[in-house]
Structure formats: structure tokens, C-alpha cells
Amino acid sequence: MTYNNPMEKAMITLQPMMSALSLPESVRQLLNPVMNQPFGQFVVDSRQVGQGDVFVLLKSQNATDSLDLEKVAGYLAQVADKAAFVLSEIDVSAIQSQFMLPIIYLPSIRDFLGSLIQTSLQQQHPTKLPAVIAVTGTNGKTTVSQLVAQLISQSGIKTAVMGTAGNGVLGEKGAPNLTPSTHTTLEVFNLQHAIDDFAKQDVQALAIEASSHGLHQQRLQGVPVNVAIFTNLSRDHLDYHTDMDDYAQAKARLFDKAHFPTLTHAIINLDDEFSALMIEAANASHLTVWTYSLTNDQADFFAKTIVPSLQGGDLTIALSKAVTPQGELTVNSPLLGRFNVANLLASIAGALALSQSAAMGLSVAQIQAAVPTLRGATGRMDRVPSTSSCFIVDYAHTPDALEQVLTSLKSHCTGELWAVFGCGGDRDKGKRPLMAQAGLRLADKVILTADNPRSEDPNAILNDMQAGMTCEQHYQAIIEPDRQKAIEYAVQHAKPSDIVVIAGKGHETYQEIKGVRHDFDDKVVVKNAIEKFGK
Ligand SMILES: CC(=O)N[C@H]1[C@@H](OP(=O)(O)OP(=O)(O)OC[C@H]2O[C@@H](n3ccc(=O)[nH]c3=O)[C@H](O)[C@@H]2O)O[C@H](CO)[C@@H](O)[C@@H]1O[C@H](C)C(=O)N[C@@H](C)C(=O)N[C@H](CCC(=O)O)C(=O)O
Ligand SMILES: Nc1ncnc2c1ncn2[C@@H]1O[C@H](COP(=O)(O)OP(=O)(O)OP(=O)(O)O)[C@@H](O)[C@H]1O
Numbered sequence: 001m002t003y004n005n006p007m008e009k010a011m012i013t014l015q016p017m018m019s020a021l022s023l024p025e026s027v028r029q030l031l032n033p034v035m036n037q038p039f040g041q042f043v044v045d046s047r048q049v050g051q052g053d054v055f056v057l058l059k060s061q062n063a064t065d066s067l068d069l070e071k072v073a074g075y076l077a078q079v080a081d082k083a084a085f086v087l088s089e090i091d092v093s094a095i096q097s098q099f100m101l102p103i104i105y106l107p108s109i110r111d112f113l114g115s116l117i118q119t120s121l122q123q124q125h126p127t128k129l130p131a132v133i134a135v136t137g138t139n140g141k142t143t144v145s146q147l148v149a150q151l152i153s154q155s156g157i158k159t160a161v162m163g164t165a166g167n168g169v170l171g172e173k174g175a176p177n178l179t180p181s182t183h184t185t186l187e188v189f190n191l192q193h194a195i196d197d198f199a200k201q202d203v204q205a206l207a208i209e210a211s212s213h214g215l216h217q218q219r220l221q222g223v224p225v226n227v228a229i230f231t232n233l234s235r236d237h238l239d240y241h242t243d244m245d246d247y248a249q250a251k252a253r254l255f256d257k258a259h260f261p262t263l264t265h266a267i268i269n270l271d272d273e274f275s276a277l278m279i280e281a282a283n284a285s286h287l288t289v290w291t292y293s294l295t296n297d298q299a300d301f302f303a304k305t306i307v308p309s310l311q312g313g314d315l316t317i318a319l320s321k322a323v324t325p326q327g328e329l330t331v332n333s334p335l336l337g338r339f340n341v342a343n344l345l346a347s348i349a350g351a352l353a354l355s356q357s358a359a360m361g362l363s364v365a366q367i368q369a370a371v372p373t374l375r376g377a378t379g380r381m382d383r384v385p386s387t388s389s390c391f392i393v394d395y396a397h398t399p400d401a402l403e404q405v406l407t408s409l410k411s412h413c414t415g416e417l418w419a420v421f422g423c424g425g426d427r428d429k430g431k432r433p434l435m436a437q438a439g440l441r442l443a444d445k446v447i448l449t450a451d452n453p454r455s456e457d458p459n460a461i462l463n464d465m466q467a468g469m470t471c472e473q474h475y476q477a478i479i480e481p482d483r484q485k486a487i488e489y490a491v492q493h494a495k496p497s498d499i500v501v502i503a504g505k506g507h508e509t510y511q512e513i514k515g516v517r518h519d520f521d522d523k524v525v526v527k528n529a530i531e532k533f534g535k
């Protein structure tokens with residue numbers, strides 16, 4: 001996404017924006033020299049800076065690049081003849097004299113950058129921003145954000161969604177019309193512009209995924225979040241976060257009013273061991289906390305009965321008096337998998353909370369009516385039609401997700417359960433053997449293959465996955481680095497009563513090998529294999 005600044009675009013100044021921003025006095029003073037300097041817009045990438053723009057220079061997340069002044073000098077040289085001035089997170093005093101433009105050092109800029117961008121957009125064309133529900137957690141963010149968006153949209157409220165599977169406004173009957181996204185949580189500039197675009201289209205509600213990277217890097221700063229949802233926390237991203245505690249603290253930021261002053265409600269999964277940390281953060285911010293659970297009848301949203309099937313399940317959900325005097329909700333859910341009952345509870349709670357927070361007038365009855373019409377997110381527990389075996393494309397790419405998926409499917413499987421999956425390159429290596437072990441423990445037949453190797457050697461990733469495997473497990477697993485061949489093998493050899501799950505790439509339409517993205521869509525490959533082998 002790029003936003004050009006055509007010369008005819010009105011120039012603005014910082015001065016009139018000040019009353020809408022709560023900036024520390026020290027920051028205001030630092031900004032004084034450029035307070036009345038006209039500019040076009042804030043831009044965070046030197047390559048996209050147009051004439052008269054402000055270049056916001058951010059520190060790299062890459063440890064070796066983070067203070068590489070030679071690289072930074074290159075970025076500054078690129079904008080020197082164009083930018084009105086520079087706001088820098090990096091101390092460039094050692095090279096500043098090379099450039100004839102004002103450079104203001106603001107090490108805390110991420111604390112207010114989103115608000116700064118949003119206020120500048122508001123100054124150019126005022127809009128009413130949507131009410132926002134943000135979803136964090138290791139697994140289930142895309143699913144919950146899409147479900148909650150559908151529940152709200154079905155009641156006639158114009159709703160948008162942003163996340164891994166794409167960004168867009170929900171169309172009629174709640175079908176999302178998504179433009180592919182570069183990130184689960186966009187970087188601050190693209191995120192604020194996307195929200196501004198939604199506001200211009202009169203979007204009233206927005207469900208957004210908050211990744212731990214996004215929270216840690218403050219990409220969501222300035223997003224007016226009303227309701228925050230926590231799904232769960234399990235091993236992932238320990239290439240980026242130092243340990244599970246650091247990872248959990250990043251997630252907990254979403255429940256802190258110091259970061260999101262517009263928060264009113266927190267929706268928290270009581271079944272997760274990190275729920276206490278999230279509840280603590282929410283309580284410290286005096287939020288209304290609603291919990292949900294599959295096992296604990298003290299939760300505000302409790303799945304009292306679950307009758308699962310391969311088509312979804314019949315549920316009775318007990319609602320606490322703190323939420324509604326209405327008591328119980330009986331629904332038929334079209335979503336496959338026990339964990340999707342948890343996702344549904346989170347979504348129902350989120351929709352009711354957003355309605356309360358932003359006075360949208362959504363009723364429990366409206367939500368109940370919408371549940372049977374819900375569609376799961378594409379590529380999550382997604383059945384590919386076949387006249388024989390059951391083929392499912394799923395996005396499990398963590399040990400816990402794989403375990404949840406296989407456990408759910410095992411209970412419906414009268415034949416053998418197959419799992420075809422790999423692990424992504426340039427991502428947390430520690431999860432590789434854990435994913436393999438989850439597959440080997442729960443599936444009868446396992447095919448280890450490539451996911452997105454990115455810059456890594458696919459065979460090296462497969463070796464990491466096989467670390468610690470016993471002789472018996474080696475016998476149980478087939479290793480096939482070619483993902484298409486792996487899928488075709490499973491489709492060809494599956495018997496009618498078998499269930500085959502192809503996990504890890506879900507909605508993705510590419511496979512990234514040595515930095516190049518090749519067309520690859522698990523659902524298309526499965527469909528073609530079904531045709532090829534007459535399944
Ligand atoms: C680890 C990580 O999050 N990296 C992100 C980070 O990269 P970086 O700091 O290394 O970027 P950089 O290239 O050094 O640039 C630093 C700054 O200089 C600027 N720059 C850079 C080059 C240039 O010529 N001129 C210039 O001004 C950049 O715009 C940036 O502001 O900032 C970049 C720009 O915003 C992001 O694109 C990049 O995401 C990378 C591609 C990535 O793969 N991120 C993944 C891990 C991620 O964020 N994933 C989560 C989801 C995880 C999950 O849910 O499972 C997500 O939210 O998508
Ligand atoms: N509540 C849950 N608990 C455990 N596993 C889940 C849950 N919901 C979904 N999953 C599993 O995780 C996979 C990814 O789900 P989803 O895309 O909704 O998660 P996400 O948090 O958005 O992932 P990402 O970090 O890639 O954005 C699903 O395909 C399913 O296998």
C-alpha cells in the first residue's frame with residue numbers, strides 16, 4: 001500500500017494538531033522549531049517520501065541494523081531534497097551536519113506516532129473513526145476477528161476486518177471482501193491510513209488482529225480500541241521475543257489503558273494459564289472484564305454443553321448476570337473443532353462488549369440468529385469437497401494449534417487420521433520438533449514436508465523437525481520436502497473413512513522458497529489431487 005502526496009494536496013502544520021494530542025511538555029518543546037513548518041504527510045519509509053513530507057525515521061528491529069548510521073545516512077540522503085523535516089527515533093547527531101534539513105530526535109516517538117498520523121489525517125478531512133475490537137493471542141486471532149466482524153455486520157452495522165487473511169469491509173451476508181495484507185498487524189503508517197480509508201467509507205465497527213510483534217513495536221498506537229480480546233498463549237515467536245514472559249508482556253499491553261486509553265472491556269479466555277496476567281492488566285486499567293471458558297462454570301460465557309460433529313456442533317452457552325439477564329443461549333455452530341467453540345464464545349462476548357462500549361444496540365437475540373450463518377475464516381478447518389475421504393485445509397503453525405486440530409478431528413475419525421505439515425523458515429526454530437511430536441502423537445499417518453522455507457534450506461528445517469524422533473516415529477513418518485507431492489500422496493492413499501488435515505498454510509496462495517514467492521494454494525492442490533485420483 002502506498003499513499004502518494006500529490007502536490008495539490010493541502011499542506012498542514014503541527015500547531016493546530018497540538019490540542020488533539022496529549023504529548024509530554026518535553027516533546028512539545030522539541031517540536032517547537034518545526035511547529036509552523038508546512039508539510040504534506042508523515043511517511044515512515046524514505047523510499048515513499050514525497051515533496052514536502054515529513055520523514056519519520058524508525059529504528060530497525062534487526063539488531064545489527066538498529067544503529068547502523070551508514071544505512072541511516074542513506075535514508076536521510078534519499079529524503080534530503082524532499083522532506084520538510086525529519087522526526088527521528090535514532091540519535092543521528094554524529095551525521096546530522098551532512099544534511100540541510102531539520103532533524104528532531106524523539107526517542108519516544110512510537111508512544112505517539114499513530115496518534116500523530118491519525119490527527120494529521122483528521123486535519124485534512126475529518127471523519128468519525130470506527131469503534132474497534134482488537135484480538136490478541138497465539139492462535140485464533142484471525143478466526144475470532146472474522147467471526148466477531150460477521151456477528152456485528154449481520155445486525156446491519158457496517159463492519160471491517162484487518163488481519164493475516166486480509167483487510168476489507170464485510171459485504172452483504174457478512175462475506176468478507178478482503179485485500180491481501182502484508183502483515184497480521186500493519187505497520188503504523190499503513191495501519192492508520194487503512195483505518196482512515198475505512199472511516200471515509202463510513203465503517204462503524206472494526207475488528208483487528210493485534211500480533212505480539214505489532215504490540216511490541218507499537219504499530220497499533222493511536223488506534224481507538226474499545227474492546228480487547230485474549231484468546232490464548234502458547235509457544236511461538238521465540239526468535240523475536242526473549243522468552244514466554246516477554247511474549248506474554250507484549251500481549252498484555254493490549255489490556256493497558258496507558259497504551260489504549262479508549263478501552264472499556266476485556267474479554268479473556270479463562271482456560272488459558274496466562275489469563276491471570278491479562279486479567280491483572282485489565283483490572284489495573286479498571287476495564288469491565290468478561291471471561292469465557294469451555295470448562296469453568298464461573299466464566300461469564302460458559303459452554304455448558306457441546307455436542308460436536310464434523311459439521312460443527314450444538315451448543316448451550318450460559319451467560320452470567322453481569323452480562324445479561326437472559327441466561328442461556330442455544331445455538332448451532334457451523335464451526336468444526338472444540339477450540340472453535342472457544343473462538344465463538346470470545347466472538348459473542350466481543351460483539352456484545354463492543355455494542356455496550358459504543359452504544360450500538362446489538363441484542364443477544366440478534367447474535368443468536370447470526371451464529372448459524374457464520375463462516376469460518378478461509379483456510380482454517382476448511383473442508384475441501386470430496387466424495388470419499390474428508391480433506392481439511394488448516395492454518396495450524398504452532399505445536400498447540402496442531403494439537404488442538406488433531407485432537408478435535410480424532411474424535412470424529414473412524415478410520416486413520418493423517419497430518420501433512422511443515423514449519424516456516426526464518427521463524428522460531430524451537431517449535432519445529434514440538435510440532436513434529438504433536439503430529440506424531442495424535443495422527444496415525446504423518447507426512448513432514450515444506451511450509452515456507454523462506455531463506456532456509458527445506459531439508460535443514462525437516463532435520464530440525466525430526467530432532468529427538470524415536471525409531472518407531474521415523475517409521476511412522478514420511479518425509480517429502482515437495483509439498484505438492486506430499487499432499488498428492490495423502491490424497492491418493494487416504495481411505496474413505498480417513499481424515500486428512502493439511503496444516504500450516506491455510507489461506508496462503510504462495511510458497512516462499514529462497515526469497516521467491518511461487519504460486520501455491522493448499523486448497524487448489526488438494527482439489528486438483530482429488531480430481532486426479534478420483535476421490
Ligand atoms: C521483525 C519485524 O517485525 N520486522 C518488521 C520491521 O522490520 P525492520 O525493523 O527490520 O525494518 P528495516 O528494513 O530495518 O527498516 C527500519 C525502518 O527503516 C525504514 N526504511 C527502510 C528501508 C529504506 O530504504 N528506507 C527506510 O526508511 C523502514 O520503513 C523502517 O521504518 O519493520 C518493517 C517495516 O515496518 C516490517 O515490514 C518488518 O516485518 C517483517 C517483514 C516481518 O516478517 N515481520 C513478521 C515477523 C511480523 O511482523 N509478523 C507479525 C505476525 C506474527 C503472527 O501473528 O504470527 C505481523 O504482525 O505480521
Ligand atoms: N482458540 C484456538 N486455540 C488453539 N488453536 C486454535 C484456536 N483457534 C484457531 N486455532 C488453530 O490455529 C490456526 C490459526 O488460527 P488463526 O488464523 O485464527 O490464528 P491467528 O492467531 O490469527 O494466527 P497468526 O498468528 O498466524 O495470525 C487454526 O487454523 C487452528 O489450527
Ligand SMILES: N[C@H](CCC[C@H](N)C(=O)O)C(=O)O
Pocket residue numbers: 164184397423424425427451452504505508
Ligand atoms: N504469522 C505467522 C504465520 C506463519 C505461517 C506459516 N505458513 C509460516 O510461513 O511459517 C508467522 O509469520 O510466523
Ligand SMILES: [Mg+2]
Pocket residue numbers: 141142143163164165184209
Ligand atoms: Mg492471524
